[in-house]
Amino acid sequence: MVNPQAQPGSLFELQFPQSVGIYRTYADAQKAVDYLADEKFPVQNLAIVGTDLKSVERVLGRKNWGTVIAQGVQSGVSTGLLVGLVMLIFGNPRSVLLLMLVALAIGVSIGVAFSAMAYAMTRGKRDFTSVTQTVATKYEVLCEHKVAAEARERLLNLPGARAAAFE
Numbered sequence: 001m002v003n004p005q006a007q008p009g010s011l012f013e014l015q016f017p018q019s020v021g022i023y024r025t026y027a028d029a030q031k032a033v034d035y036l037a038d039e040k041f042p043v044q045n046l047a048i049v050g051t052d053l054k055s056v057e058r059v060l061g062r063k064n065w066g067t068v069i070a071q072g073v074q075s076g077v078s079t080g081l082l083v084g085l086v087m088l089i090f091g092n093p094r095s096v097l098l099l100m101l102v103a104l105a106i107g108v109s110i111g112v113a114f115s116a117m118a119y120a121m122t123r124g125k126r127d128f129t130s131v132t133q134t135v136a137t138k139y140e141v142l143c144e145h146k147v148a149a150e151a152r153e154r155l156l157n158l159p160g161a162r163a164a165a166f167e
Contacts, residue, residue: 012047014045014047014142014143014144015144015145016144016145016146017047017142017143017144017145018142018143018144018145018148019140019141019142019143020032020046020141020142020143020148020151020152020155021140021141021152021155022138022139022140022141023138023139023140023141024138024139025139026048026050026136026139028139029048029139029140029141030048031158032141032155032158033046033048033141035154035155035158036151036154036155039154041147041150041151041154042147045143045144045146045147045151046141046142046143046151047141047142047143048139048140048141048142049139049140049141049142050135050136050138050139051136051137051138051139051140052136052137052138053134053135053136053137054134054135054136054137055132055133055134056132056133056134056135057130057131057132058130058131058132058133059128059129059130060128060129060130060131061128061129062127062128062129063119063126063127063128063129064127065116065119067129068115068116068119069112069115069116071115072108072111072112072113072114072115072116073108073111073112074111075111075114075115076104076107076108076109076110076111076112077104077107077108077111078107079107079110079111080103080104080105080106080107080108080111081100081103081104081107082107083103083106083107084099084100084102084103084104084107087099087103088100
């Protein structure tokens, strides 16, 4: 149970945390906490903390005018459909099909125009598409000091945990 009088930011804070294990993957840390839950340990005293953060950028492909226009069309279709739907709900069109076609055409035109302007402004300095994610290289299970020793003892019985904890 969460303390109803806890401060809004204190949900993620432990009072006097101590490490009970360090794991290479989130799945391993989650497995340790799940094991403690199965053992009826008061898991509300635990936190999984990702540490040693790094930024990973995955390059998806080369960007050229063809891909820029295709991205503009994709964003324009969704914008056009949304605008058409709003106009359909709040208006009384004579032809639903004509309304949707006009909204799509306007949305695609605006999407392509904005994509083309953004690409032209980069002047070839970033001719690729990518996604970026921040990931942790290790995961530490922290525990309130009052039950940390008990957590460490119980984790010793987790199959394969001795090799994973405190690497």
